[in-house]
Amino acid sequence: MLPILEIKDLKKHYAAKTGLFGRMSNTVKALDGISLAIEKGKTFAIVGESGSGKTTLGKTMLRLIEPTSGSIIFNGQDIMALGTESMRKLKTDMQIVFQDPFGSLDPRWTVRRTLEEPLRTHYSYSAETITKKVDEILEVVGLTPQHALRYPYELSGGQRQRVGIARALILEPQFVVFDEPVSALDVSIQAQVLTLLQDLQSRLSLTYLFISHDLSVVRYISDHVGVMYLGKMMETGPSEQLFSNPLHPYTEALISAIPQPDPDKRRERIVLSGEVPSPRNAPSGCVFHTRCPKAMPQCSSIQPEWLQVSENRYIACHLYNN
Amino acid sequence: MPRYVLKRIAMMIPSVAGIIIITFILTRVLPGDPALMITGEQALPEFVDKVREEYGFNEPLFIQLWDYMKQLFRGDLGFAWHTGHSVASDFASRFPATLELTLASMAIALIVAVPLGIVAASKQNSIVDHISRVLSIIGTSVPIFWLGLLLITLFYSKLGWLPAPIGRISGNINPPTHITGLYIADSLLSGDLVALKSSLHHLLLPAICLSMSTMAIVTKMIRASMLEVIRQDFMRTAKAKGLSERAVIYKHGLINSLIPTLTVIGLQFGALLGGAVIIETIFVWPGIGSYVTESILSADYAPIQAMTLISAVLYGLINLVVELLYGVLDPRVRYE
Numbered sequence: 286m287l288p289i290l291e292i293k294d295l296k297k298h299y300a301a302k303t304g305l306f307g308r309m310s311n312t313v314k315a316l317d318g319i320s321l322a323i324e325k326g327k328t329f330a331i332v333g334e335s336g337s338g339k340t341t342l343g344k345t346m347l348r349l350i351e352p353t354s355g356s357i358i359f360n361g362q363d364i365m366a367l368g369t370e371s372m373r374k375l376k377t378d379m380q381i382v383f384q385d386p387f388g389s390l391d392p393r394w395t396v397r398r399t400l401e402e403p404l405r406t407h408y409s410y411s412a413e414t415i416t417k418k419v420d421e422i423l424e425v426v427g428l429t430p431q432h433a434l435r436y437p438y439e440l441s442g443g444q445r446q447r448v449g450i451a452r453a454l455i456l457e458p459q460f461v462v463f464d465e466p467v468s469a470l471d472v473s474i475q476a477q478v479l480t481l482l483q484d485l486q487s488r489l490s491l492t493y494l495f496i497s498h499d500l501s502v503v504r505y506i507s508d509h510v511g512v513m514y515l516g517k518m519m520e521t522g523p524s525e526q527l528f529s530n531p532l533h534p535y536t537e538a539l540i541s542a543i544p545q546p547d548p549d550k551r552r553e554r555i556v557l558s559g560e561v562p563s564p565r566n567a568p569s570g571c572v573f574h575t576r577c578p579k580a581m582p583q584c585s586s587i588q589p590e591w592l593q594v595s596e597n598r599y600i601a602c603h604l605y606n607n
Numbered sequence: 608m609p610r611y612v613l614k615r616i617a618m619m620i621p622s623v624a625g626i627i628i629i630t631f632i633l634t635r636v637l638p639g640d641p642a643l644m645i646t647g648e649q650a651l652p653e654f655v656d657k658v659r660e661e662y663g664f665n666e667p668l669f670i671q672l673w674d675y676m677k678q679l680f681r682g683d684l685g686f687a688w689h690t691g692h693s694v695a696s697d698f699a700s701r702f703p704a705t706l707e708l709t710l711a712s713m714a715i716a717l718i719v720a721v722p723l724g725i726v727a728a729s730k731q732n733s734i735v736d737h738i739s740r741v742l743s744i745i746g747t748s749v750p751i752f753w754l755g756l757l758l759i760t761l762f763y764s765k766l767g768w769l770p771a772p773i774g775r776i777s778g779n780i781n782p783p784t785h786i787t788g789l790y791i792a793d794s795l796l797s798g799d800l801v802a803l804k805s806s807l808h809h810l811l812l813p814a815i816c817l818s819m820s821t822m823a824i825v826t827k828m829i830r831a832s833m834l835e836v837i838r839q840d841f842m843r844t845a846k847a848k849g850l851s852e853r854a855v856i857y858k859h860g861l862i863n864s865l866i867p868t869l870t871v872i873g874l875q876f877g878a879l880l881g882g883a884v885i886i887e888t889i890f891v892w893p894g895i896g897s898y899v900t901e902s903i904l905s906a907d908y909a910p911i912q913a914m915t916l917i918s919a920v921l922y923g924l925i926n927l928v929v930e931l932l933y934g935v936l937d938p939r940v941r942y943e
Binding site: 347349369373374375376377380381383385388389390391392393395402403406407436438449452453456 | 839840841843844845846847848849850851854858859862863936937938939
């Protein structure tokens with residue numbers, strides 16, 4: 286199956302000035318050579334710790350952040366080549382739902398006005414059509430037209446996130462990035478919203494990029510998973526395979542840390558020592574070697590290549606180098 | 608909301624009472640014997656005493672204060688002996704001049720500050736941003752009496768581009784028909800282009816001088832609150848909706864950053880009234896500011912007290928209007 290979205294060797298480097306008067310300059314590699322492909326109608330999840338570059342990846346895919354280099358191919362078209370105006374129009378096909386449902390809505394605008402704005406920006410519908418479309422999308426996300434009269438501060442967190450989802454979906458996009466859409470919500474509301482997302486995906490045949498640090502959520506919702514660490518992709522693969530048979534030592538450690546609901550079940554946790562190194566000062570060679578329980582001498586000097594190990598699985602680790 | 612307005616006005620009463628008492632005491636502490644000022648220094652002592660008695664200056668202070676309060680309650684602001692008119696009629700004839708000057712300064716300040724602040728914030732650390740910061744420092748730190756004299760020297764004495772800085776209109780031109788008392792508005796309404804040109808020429812320098820500090824402060828405020836708003840998530844959401852950069856700034860950024868700025872604009876009206884005292888004296892502007900200066904110099908108590916009182920009430924009302932405007936700009940604000 287052809288991917289709807291493919292990114293190749295995507296990089297986002299920031300020049301960080303340090304020292305007095307910013308004389309010393311340092312490069313922060315927020316994204317360093319990320320490649321992945323997302324199939325139509327599927328959910329690709331990105332997991333990783335804070336600061337691993339997941340959110341940057343999500344925003345860079347829509348060019349809300351301009352990448353330093355690399356290509357983003359959406360429906361066979363390299364969107365890096367698009368001008369500002371065409372990129373703006375492309376927002377009807379590519380949308381994003383943000384993490385914070387509290388801050389991501391304009392506090393001065395009613396829900397209806399917030400939802401109408403994308404339609405007014407991109408189309409010249411009549412007032413009735415706009416009202417109808419807003420009412421429809423509210424129903425799709427499980428809200429009523431009464432909610433449209435309210436301001437964001439009058440809604441609960443779950444309702445606000447539904448508004449955020451409605452706002453992204455009202456343009457009928459093909460591809461939606463969800464940037465930790467449930468991490469700000471209560472667990473009970475999380476389940477509702479996740480079910481809603483799955484339901485919408487099958488009804489509207491949407492393709493998702495789902496960013497999360499919660500592995501249980503990712504396991505539940507994703508078809509394909511990518512594991513990030515310090516701006517680099519460590520491993521990608523179909524969700525089932527990756528969870529049952531993690532290849533990369535980092536993935537193994539992450540999966541062993543998922544809490545087990547059954548207290549009697551024996552489990553072996555791989556506890557990683559130390560902290561995530563600062564991205565300003567990323568380790569040489571494999572960025573994970575400072576914390577890797579299986580580190581080898583070459584790991585600290587040679588960057589592992591991005592290798593295909595089986596049909597759908599890719600990995601960057603010296604353990605699998607031939 | 609009407610309830611809220613009434614409550615706020617009621618809350619102004621104690622502060623107004625305090626202002627009445629403090630200005631009353633302060634005017635009495637000022638050096639200068641009013642009786643002697645009225646009679647002239649050459650007058651016979653008996654005549655001075657007679658005037659002192661007639662005006663009640665020999666009564667104990669608290670009796671004088673009590674009499675003054677009673678007089679205010681009757682709605683009488685007193686008599687300005689140095690002009691020979693009642694304070695109320697002096698105020699009515701001079702207030703339009705100050706209003707025109709203040710409004711013009713505020714308009715100049717906002718016309719420059721709002722766009723400058725927005726551009727400075729949306730292009731942080733650009734040339735425009737640096738210029739805006741330098742201008743803000745100059746605007747807040749340059750004394751306006753010095754700036755006023757400098758502008759007069761340059762534009763009147765050296766270049767001769769503007770008429771002599773005396774009054775609101777050149778002496779050889781008739782003022783426009785009195786409609787609002789604002790010369791610019793009146794000459795526009797009556798289509799009097801000669802008067803319009805002359806009054807604009809006279810208004811320009813004092814209004815620019817007076818606008819400087821407000822311009823600087825509002826620029827800083829807009830820049831700061833805009834920078835804060837730009838970093839908000841909903842700005843990113845607006846961008847993700849596919850809005851252009853301009854639309855994001857104007858539809859979501861500007862109004863949200865106007866709310867804190869509005870507070871500052873309200874407070875600046877007070878500063879403008881204070882600044883008018885200096886500017887009107889320098890430019891011989893026949894408004895409330897120069898009236899207060901003349902009254903102080905002639906130790907004329909009634910107009911000093913009355914003008915302070917009126918300014919305080921005006922200031923309170925302007926800030927009430929600002930508070931009500933919050934509700935228009937921000938739906939989260941509720942009045943109770």
